[in-house]
Amino acid sequence: MRVSPTTIKRLGKESLGIVWSDGHRSLYPNRYLRDNCPCAGCREGKPRRLLPVLGNPGEIYPLQIAVVGRYAISIQWSDRHDTGIYSYDTLRHLCPCAQCQQTGAEEPTT
């Protein structure tokens, strides 16, 4: 069974928190998530945006979060960008905590 989020919480305009089915907790700065938007327009086949999205901390935050099927969420950002579908695998891979970054799980292809 793959891990999936049980709770997703918007923590003010600064960050997004996820509690996972295996008990792990992830804390994502909103800017970091936006910069790592997995949509085709942002990625152009590269691991992340070439240029970071401009804006001060607290200026980029999710307006809407929706569940996509049973594998992902989509986020509409305050800069009106809304094409990114963040699969649970991608989100877990993006977890910025030291433990996850060290393990360096293979990036999923979805």
Add this chain to the structure above:
Amino acid sequence: MITIDDIRERLAEIRPPGFPRDVVALGMVRLIDSQDGTVTIHLEPPAMPQSSLNATVADIRRAVGALEGVKQVSVRVPHGGQPQGSAGAAAFNELGPLPGVHDIIAVASAKGGVGKSTVATNLALALTQLGRRVGLLDCDVYGPSLPIMLGLSGRPIVGENKRIQPLERYGLRVMSIGFFLDDDSPVIWRGPLVMGLVRQFLKDVEWGDLDVLLIDLPPGTGDAQLTLVQQVPLAGGVVVTTPQEVATLDVGRGIAMFQQVNTPILGIVENMSYYQCPKCGKREDLFGSGGGARIATHYGVPLLGQIPLVPEVRSSGDAGKPIVIEQPDHPVSKLFIDIAGRVLDAVESERGGTVAPTIIG
């Protein structure tokens, strides 16, 4: 006293998201009317996502409303001339679970011509014989075959609640794009149209209370499949294949797609497994053998059953009376009933795997 030029000046400071120029320079502003502090602005926007348009309208309201002496701002966008929402914006209208529909099961094959619709139809009818309330949705937009297989024609009616009433046959509730087309008119559709249709068939059809909604997908791993897995949480997918190597290769892709979107594979149905000579009873493996079993083992999913190639399956389908109905005692009909039972078991054992997350804040 506020002048039209003041308003225009203020509008020239507003730039729609993603556009290099302001609304005046873009020629979006058609008419500005100002009377006793009430400002009406008529827009003719270029094609832009609905979200951008909404943001622009909000910006205009705020900016013009802040001008001294303005009491009310009304922004008019021509009806029907409104640009379509972007594909991304559409992603925010996920349907989620369908009210009244317990389990949604997709019948898929990554390759065409393996008898997916035949399997889907007979499987749906077998499920009704097991006492389930079943809907059958034909999402094969390019080659809808359910109308013929079930002997159904005529257009579904739209009820007073503006919802499409499915047609009924043999206790099944059925919807297909085929009901809306002339027999020889081709369906030449781009992806977004296919996605829209799949959404509408899920959302705007009065399915009522169903235990199972079975969805007959077109072959491949394209727009219809992706839309489906993104719009509704599927209980699982049934994959149809023939035993031969080229078919099983593609089926691997179909299985991989379901796995990527975290949808359980309930199992594999091997169709056209063998041919049994009606005269001598000799079994002939026309398309080779063991393909379904091989792929089931490879991906660790159950082989739900093997359907032999018998003329009655084809002829009953063409006659609009599938074999499960026409000859309930036929060995193949019994195979379909067995498969239906295994599908229901698989749904139960997969239940509760991934639960949708709670979103707070």
